Amino acid sequence: MLLIECPWCGPRAETEFSYGGEAGIERPADPYALSDAEWADYLFFRRNPRGAHRELWHHAQGCRRWFGVERDTVSYRIEKSYRLSGAGSGRPAAAHIEASKEKRR
Amino acid sequence: MSEAGPPRPRIAISVRSGRGFLNLRLNPRRGQALEAAERILGQPMPRAANTFTAGENEVYWLGPDEWLVATGAKRVSALGSELAEALGGFHAAVNDVSGGHVELLVRGADARTVLAKGCTLDLHPREFVPGQCAQTGLGRAAVLLAAGDPSTCTIVVRRSFSGYLRRWLAYAARPRGARLPAL
Ligand SMILES: [Zn+2]
Numbered sequence: 001m002l003l004i005e006c007p008w009c010g011p012r013a014e015t016e017f018s019y020g021g022e023a024g025i026e027r028p029a030d031p032y033a034l035s036d037a038e039w040a041d042y043l044f045f046r047r048n049p050r051g052a053h054r055e056l057w058h059h060a061q062g063c064r065r066w067f068g069v070e071r072d073t074v075s076y077r078i079e080k081s082y083r084l085s086g087a088g089s090g091r092p093a094a095a096h097i098e099a100s101k102e103k104r105r
Numbered sequence: 106m107s108e109a110g111p112p113r114p115r116i117a118i119s120v121r122s123g124r125g126f127l128n129l130r131l132n133p134r135r136g137q138a139l140e141a142a143e144r145i146l147g148q149p150m151p152r153a154a155n156t157f158t159a160g161e162n163e164v165y166w167l168g169p170d171e172w173l174v175a176t177g178a179k180r181v182s183a184l185g186s187e188l189a190e191a192l193g194g195f196h197a198a199v200n201d202v203s204g205g206h207v208e209l210l211v212r213g214a215d216a217r218t219v220l221a222k223g224c225t226l227d228l229h230p231r232e233f234v235p236g237q238c239a240q241t242g243l244g245r246a247a248v249l250l251a252a253g254d255p256s257t258c259t260i261v262v263r264r265s266f267s268g269y270l271r272r273w274l275a276y277a278a279r280p281r282g283a284r285l286p287a288l
Contacts, residue, residue: 008154008169009239013225016242061247062240063154063168 002076006059007067007083020056022046023068050074057081116213116278118271125181126206126261127174128167129188131197138195145187146174157238157251165238165249165261173249173261178203207267209260211274215281216258220250222277230255244273 002014028034028042047053053073058066070079131138133152143150148160150172157165162176162184176184181203189199211220217228223244226233230252233239238251246269249261262270 010155012241015225061242063171064240065168 005081009062016061018058018060023054023056115215119210121208123178124208125178125203128200128202129172141191211258219278246270
């Protein structure tokens with residue numbers, strides 16, 4: 001079982017949390033400017049890296065707050081967890097779309 | 106050899122009836138809102154995560170902008186109105202959630218040992234000290250657990266889970282000589 005550090009409550013058992021997928025995905029500011037492929041990419045495609053991964057967790061049975069976690073997907077080691085408020089916690093949609101295009105090339 | 110009687114229970118599980126609950130949300134960075142609430146409550150609000158203050162009421166920290174106020178069922182309605190009025194000028198919310206919660210008391214020398222059977226937190230009196238509280242899992246229920254003195258724990262649980270939790274507690278406490286509390 002993972003021991004996950006909630007930024008407010010401290011280390012708690014994995015059973016208290018629910019997983020929210022890749023972190024930092026922002027809704028495109030103007031969806032109508034996107035092609036169907038780009039929109040589908042924003043909705044459905046995630047990076048799934050081998051190694052360092054920024055992801056969202058929800059302290060469902062605790063303080064019920066969302067927060068970010070940096071986890072290694074190979075070793076499951078959690079490098080850090082952090083509160084989401086504040087600048088720099090998100091990744092602009094354009095960059096995300098570019099990155100995922102890059103991935104599929 | 107003398108006949109040993111049945112073990113004397115070192116744990117008692119009871120429902121604390123006649124309780125009312127308010128959910129209180131406000132931005133603690135607005136110090137004035139916090140102070141306005143404290144004036145009405147007549148006691149300090151817990152600033153630190155996972156702590157509570159006991160006075161006329163118990164005020165539990167639930168999240169960085171959320172608290173649970175436990176008070177008498179007869180007082181809850183008036184207290185809610187007073188809080189709502191005092192916080193009228195702030196971005197805040199006061200909700201009476203009395204209908205949704207049940208407060209249980211688990212007392213006795215074995216209280217923490219029995220709770221530990223279904224809880225992943227370290228409940229040793231050295232770690233879970235008086236004044237601390239935690240929202241966590243107990244059995245399969247989500248609960249608010251609060252430490253009174255070393256032999257007393259308060260549990261606030263959703264009403265729909267309280268029957269299950271009381272049965273779970275009774276089952277977990279049975280080897281310690283406890284009997285099923287009235288449902
Ligand atoms: Zn938490």
